[in-house]
Amino acid sequence: MSAKFRVALTGDFFGPDGSTKYPDIGLSAFEGRDDVEWFALPEHRTPIGADQLADARGVIVLTPAVTAETVSRAGDLLAIGRFGVGYDAVDVAACTAADVAVFITAGAVDRPVAEATVGWMIALGHNLRIKDALVRSGGWDERSKYMGRELRDRTFGAVGFGGIGRATVQLLKGFGMKTPLACDPFLDERTAAEAGVRAVGLDELLREADFVSIHCPLNAATRGLIGAREIGLMKPDAYLVNTARGGIVDEDALHDALAAGRIAGAALDCFAEEPVVRPHRFGSLDNVLLAPHCIAWTEELFRDIGRAACGGMLDLAGGRTPRGVLNPEVFERAGFREKWERLRTR
Numbered sequence: 001m002s003a004k005f006r007v008a009l010t011g012d013f014f015g016p017d018g019s020t021k022y023p024d025i026g027l028s029a030f031e032g033r034d035d036v037e038w039f040a041l042p043e044h045r046t047p048i049g050a051d052q053l054a055d056a057r058g059v060i061v062l063t064p065a066v067t068a069e070t071v072s073r074a075g076d077l078l079a080i081g082r083f084g085v086g087y088d089a090v091d092v093a094a095c096t097a098a099d100v101a102v103f104i105t106a107g108a109v110d111r112p113v114a115e116a117t118v119g120w121m122i123a124l125g126h127n128l129r130i131k132d133a134l135v136r137s138g139g140w141d142e143r144s145k146y147m148g149r150e151l152r153d154r155t156f157g158a159v160g161f162g163g164i165g166r167a168t169v170q171l172l173k174g175f176g177m178k179t180p181l182a183c184d185p186f187l188d189e190r191t192a193a194e195a196g197v198r199a200v201g202l203d204e205l206l207r208e209a210d211f212v213s214i215h216c217p218l219n220a221a222t223r224g225l226i227g228a229r230e231i232g233l234m235k236p237d238a239y240l241v242n243t244a245r246g247g248i249v250d251e252d253a254l255h256d257a258l259a260a261g262r263i264a265g266a267a268l269d270c271f272a273e274e275p276v277v278r279p280h281r282f283g284s285l286d287n288v289l290l291a292p293h294c295i296a297w298t299e300e301l302f303r304d305i306g307r308a309a310c311g312g313m314l315d316l317a318g319g320r321t322p323r324g325v326l327n328p329e330v331f332e333r334a335g336f337r338e339k340w341e342r343l344r345t346r
Contacts, residue, residue, distance in 0.1 A: 005036045005317040005343065007310070008056040010064050011044030023299050025083075026306020029314060036317050038310075053077050057343055058313045061090070066102075068094035076343060078336075079316055081309045085109050085164075087326060088218040088245060096327045099335035101316070105308035106324035107163055112301040113215075113243050114167035120267040120289060121156075121211050124239045125149045130286055149237070151175040157209025158182045159202065159225070160216025160244070166195055168213065181205045184216070206233040211241060218245035228253035237264045243295060246271040251282075258285050269295040319344050 007030070015021050018040065030036050041052050046064035050073045053059060058079045059066075066080055068091055079101040080090060087104055095102045123129070126148035134142055154177050158165035161184040169180050173196075182197040183205045192199035202225075206212060212234060216222050226240070227250040234240070240263065242249055251272050257263050265287035271280065274293060282288045312322030319340070321331060330336050 004034075005057045005313070006055055007036065007038045007058045007060060007313045008053065009038060009040050009060045010048065010062050011041045012062045012064065013060075014040050022302045024303040024306065026303060026308070026310045029307055029310035033314070033317075036314065058316060060309045060313070063089075065089040066095065067091050068098075071095055071098035071100050074098040074100050076339060078340060078343060079103065079313065079322070081105070081312050081322075083305055083309050085324075086217065086245060088247075090326075092326050096330045096333075099330060099333055099339055101322075101330050101336070102326045103312050103322045104324040104326060105305045105312070108304040108308040109296065109301065110163040110167040112296040112298050113164045114171050116269075116296040117164075117168050117213055117241055117243055118171050120241050120243075120295065121151060121213075121239070123289060124211075124241075124265050124267055125151060125154075129289055133286075151177055153178060154210035155208055156180045157205040157212045158184075158197070159205065159212065159214050160184055161187050161192075161195070161197070162215060164243075165213075165215040168215070169195060169197060181209055202230065203233055206230055207235070209238060210235065211239050214240075214242040214244040214248055216244060216248065218247050223247050224250055226250065226254075228256075231257045231263065234263050236262060239264050240266040242267070243269045246274065255281060255285075258282075258287055261287075265289075267291075267295075269293055316340070317344075 013020055013025060027038060030038055045052065047067040048064045048070045050070055054075065057076055058081060060081045060083055062083045066089065071077065071094055077100055080095060082090060082104045085104045085106060087102065090102055092102050127146040130146050131143065134140060152175060156172055156177055158168065158180065161182040165182060172180065180197045181200050182192060183200055183202045187199050189199055225248050231253050240254065254266060258266055267289040268282060269291045270293050276292060280290065282290055315322040
């Protein structure tokens with residue numbers, strides 16, 4: 001076993017020739033560190049196999065799942081670092097039981113996802129997809145059928161009001177919209193007032209918002225949160241934007257509502273089953289914008305997430321607790337503390 005703090009990156013960061021697929025994933029944070037080195041897992045597997053992590057102290061994970069089997073032979077494995085903020089594919093409880101910390105790159109995604117959300121709102125309101133198709137198909141004279149709607153005087157509703165929801169509200173301040181609405185069980189009225197939003201229940205938000213934007217994590221409480229009943233509460237000229245997780249929205253109910261024109265449109269970056277490798281049924285609808293769970297992927301996003309993920313590993317190598325830990329109780333476990341101390345002094 002190497003004396004260095006070895007950090008593995010999952011295979012989906014790399015192309016067939018071994019080079020990274022992305023211009024900057026933060027690996028410069030490791031430069032000049034003789035005590036830390038990174039390496040690529042030789043193959044992309046999901047879930048990650050326990051055999052792949054035999055020589056790793058930390059793993060930075062892009063898309064693969066992390067299961068109880070993944071950490072069943074944790075050995076010197078100290079941490080799983082999610083390259084992003086979603087962690088529904090990571091069995092956090094199993095990691096805790098195996099004395100493995102799990103952290104996300106909190107804050108690094110806020111601005112890019114917020115910017116993508118605002119962009120999608122504008123595109124939906126101005127019928128961007130349809131107008132683009134009119135020119136491509138020679139349908140210029142049809143343009144008067146597709147009058148748009150501005151953000152001005154509309155109401156934005158955030159389902160979940162963490163960093164991304166807050167960043168989106170900040171970006172929307174210059175558009176002359178009405179007071180934003182936010183539904184979040186952890187949001188109190190004082191905090192809402194400081195953020196310039198009105199805290200409401202989900203039903204009230206759905207009835208009043210012109211743009212319903214999903215910004216909550218996928219968990220047992222939010223799975224299927226937006227179903228047929230909830231979509232039925234929305235205005236007929238309202239839009240749904242989902243940049244969070246597909247399982248939060250009932251796709252059957254949403255498809256039916258969009259096909260029947262019961263809501264004006266939707267923009268979807270995530271789906272109940274991913275990856276989508278065949279044409280998706282939503283693609284046949286003109287009032288829907290789609291992206292393969294990458295609408296917010298920018299060079300800046302990957303750089304910032306990468307720096308945060310690598311920085312978290314450097315914190316652990318230096319005996320510090322990284323930001324964004326999902327299972328802080330693991331730091332009190334005797335097995336984790338013994339392993340951490342052993343790795344620091346090796």
